[in-house]
Amino acid sequence: MMGLDLSSESWQVLFAFGCYLVGVAALGVISHRYLSRGSFVKEYFLGNRGLGPWVLALTVAATAISGGTFMGFPSLIYTNGWVMALWICSYMVVPLMSMALMGKRINQVARVSGAVTVPDVLRDRFNSPLLGTLAGLFILFFLVFNLVAQFKAGGLVLKEAMRIPPAEAQLVSVRPEGDAGKNVVLYFRLPDGRVETQKVPTPGAKAVFLPEQTRDDAEAREVVVRFRLGDTVAEKKVKYPPQRVGVPGFRAPVDKGYLIGLAVFALTVVAYTTYGGFWAVTWTDVLEGLVMLAGVIVMAVLAVRAVPPVHKGEPGVLAPGEPVELHGLAAATERLREQDERLVCGPGPDNFLPLGLAFSFFLMWSLMAAGQPSGMVRLMSFRDAPSLRRALMLVAGYFVVTYVSLLVIFICARAIFPTQYLRETGSEGEPDSIMPAMARHVAHPLVAGLLLAAPYAAIMSTVAAFLLMISSSLVRDLYQRTINPDVSPRTIKAISYVTTALVGAVVMVGAINPPGFLQYIIVFTGTGQGCSFLVPMLLGLYWRRATRAGMLASMLGGFATVLLLYALGWAESACRRSQLDGLSQALSWVPGWGEPRPDAFAPLYVGGLDPLVWGLAASLLLAVGVSLLTRPDPELVRRYFPEKGERGAPAP
């Protein structure tokens, strides 16, 4: 990091980060030794079905918790308050749904067929190369998009840890944007003569920009923009543009801090995943899972202690009876109520979580967790049934501690920073910065470095798991089982290493200049996978009458429904943006068309429900309907559904 103009605090944060990365790299090297045991493919992609309870528990937990858990979720708690407890609460049943629902059975079926990947299981259970290939292609499609989003989050966390100072620039002018005045635009002249702009959202429709009170602080490299809001003046501090560097092949220069963060993140995670395979991913998951757990517990304690007490002279709603002094979480809740009563009750500010979406989100987290191929492959890899039972208990305990701690931390954050990180009226940053801001506010820089390692660990574990899934889809499902079944073990080993590294490199290049609607991409890919895989896998494992045609229809139907609802959402936004009133009128019969949506990339919420509900319904209906119209292969039924009284297996 030579040549970086960083504060001593940032160096301390980076030192703590560095210690963590050294630990991750060491685990990757140790894991590589395991790859010489037995079958390379089973060892590299599946750990040779040798996961014990602790490794299984922490790899399941670390894979389920992603960058969004530590970046997007905190910002939503900060913005919307206690209603987020309802938004996330289906994690109370996620351990049961993601492990006990299919765990033993999928492990058994995978052993019967020798399956290494999720498409392997589907292909062998229904003796259908088409089903296996389709499953492999779907995994590729969803995970590559998801990885770009996760890589970006990884780069952003390290950028926040470094906090490279903004570029040396000169403020040229500050003007409202257009007639609507939703944004104020700041124009800067950079040392190389280029002009760069920064947009600042106005704090509400009635806010009036005050140009005469806007102040340029060149020494601090920030501009204080002021607005009149009724009788009060709101202000927002806007940093000068970030330092940027040119990247070959990219027209626009890229944020220097983000680029360094992305490069360090990508090199670490791609290197240990490629070199150590499944064992590296799971062992680093253990380290990452422990770092996350320790991080949230320490931060929750520090956050509760950091909330200023509330002295209630008058009996309040939250403290009926005599006057009291409130501390900790009670003080935080009371402060939220004083800021805005909607922060302590449903549906939250701006009708954030109406009943339909509360219902949808309960289904989404619990069913999506059960339907993710990255979770299923872990269920194929545990050693024995006692390992599953013990791991399930650990995951249940892990989730309740992690999610309750996160809720507590960021409810306290809203009490400590009442408006600073709100998107509309903030003065320092945006809500996504609340996690790093809290870490730096409540802890010493060295501890803050370790706390910041928690979201980094969450992103890393998800990326490593997905990287290996993509690699296994390409190597195992598409090449070895579809194109060249006679490939030699030596060649498959070389292809596995090269593919994993290559996929990582390609995704990193994609993340240098990623699209802006990443949160929706993550939700879209998760929903798509859940709707494509959950029903075919569940029925394939438990229903004798499930047929090849039924599962193909189910997988395609779930995928198509989700894609259609997202595509209609984008089309509706495009019609609105381009003022294509004729087309919009022609499609007005579509349920959900024209109804308010939170973002231009958001899907249509038909009947107020998320696309996941409709995708799963379509997948289930098609699976059952088409299976009942066709016949299952009796030989496959006999192989995968043994009966204790059947011929060749007499009852005792």
Place this chain on the structure above:
Amino acid sequence: MPDHEEPAPPGQPPEADRRRAAARLFRHARREAAVVLLVWAAALAWTVGYCYLRGYRHEPDSWPVRLGLAPAGEPPDLAAILGLPGWVFWGILLPWLVCTAFTFAFCLFGMTDDDLGTEQGNDDGA
């Protein structure tokens, strides 16, 4: 698969025993899956139902008010318990703890330690 019973490979149980064990696992796994789905449905009904009725604002003409399930206006359950609004305590924290306790009990007393079977089929050579 052959119809007759094959001799067991050295060191492994005979085919009949393996198939009996596999059938047993299937029955147990199916029963456990049914229990999981019941718990999931109960958690969904309680959390979303309770939180909507006790933690949301309702207009006077909304269906929960018309049916007498919730009062109009201010949510009825805002009094703090352990620092949490009441509806979060009763509607989310408590069921979460109950679900976690159930998961522990289910793992200790409900789930069976079935034999997962022996590894078969293809690997490096597909």
